[in-house]
Amino acid sequence: MWSTFASSGPVQFSLRFIGIYLIALYLAMVFWTVRDAQQRTENQWLPYVAGAMVVVLNVLGLFIYLIVRPRETLHEAYERQLAEESLLGEAERRVVCPSCKERVDDEFLLCPTCRTRLKRRCPSCAKLIKPEWNICPFCAKDFDERDWTVHAGGKAAD
Ligand SMILES: [Zn+2]
Numbered sequence: 001m002w003s004t005f006a007s008s009g010p011v012q013f014s015l016r017f018i019g020i021y022l023i024a025l026y027l028a029m030v031f032w033t034v035r036d037a038q039q040r041t042e043n044q045w046l047p048y049v050a051g052a053m054v055v056v057l058n059v060l061g062l063f064i065y066l067i068v069r070p071r072e073t074l075h076e077a078y079e080r081q082l083a084e085e086s087l088l089g090e091a092e093r094r095v096v097c098p099s100c101k102e103r104v105d106d107e108f109l110l111c112p113t114c115r116t117r118l119k120r121r122c123p124s125c126a127k128l129i130k131p132e133w134n135i136c137p138f139c140a141k142d143f144d145e146r147d148w149t150v151h152a153g154g155k156a157a158d
């Protein structure tokens, strides 16, 4: 009775369908593992090792892979690295007085601690510029040495 049931048309069709479904699921699992591993490691063969593990161990292999896989994808690691570098850059941009190394504001003309000349005002457009610049980047005024009472990097005249 079981054989007549099993060989009947609809049952045969259902079994074949389930078989194809399981094979597709199995292949998708292997494919997904290889692709996912490729996004998480620069190693050429590790993704295929992970894929082979899923081929052999099936769902168990997939579980093992999910446990041991790198936490971050390469893209996420790259983004994190960029964020860290921009934080470092910000720390480096913090301005200190070249003479006494006290923190100063980017807008300060003089160091409030040691009176070192930090910035000048362009005599032409009044924008803040560095003392060592000999041309104003804002209004393109070419400075003559005579325009300066204090030389670049020197202390402010009393
Ligand atoms: Zn200073």
Ligand SMILES: [Zn+2]
Binding pocket: 122, 123, 124, 125, 126, 127, 136, 137, 138, 139, 140, 141
């Ligand atoms: Zn200027």
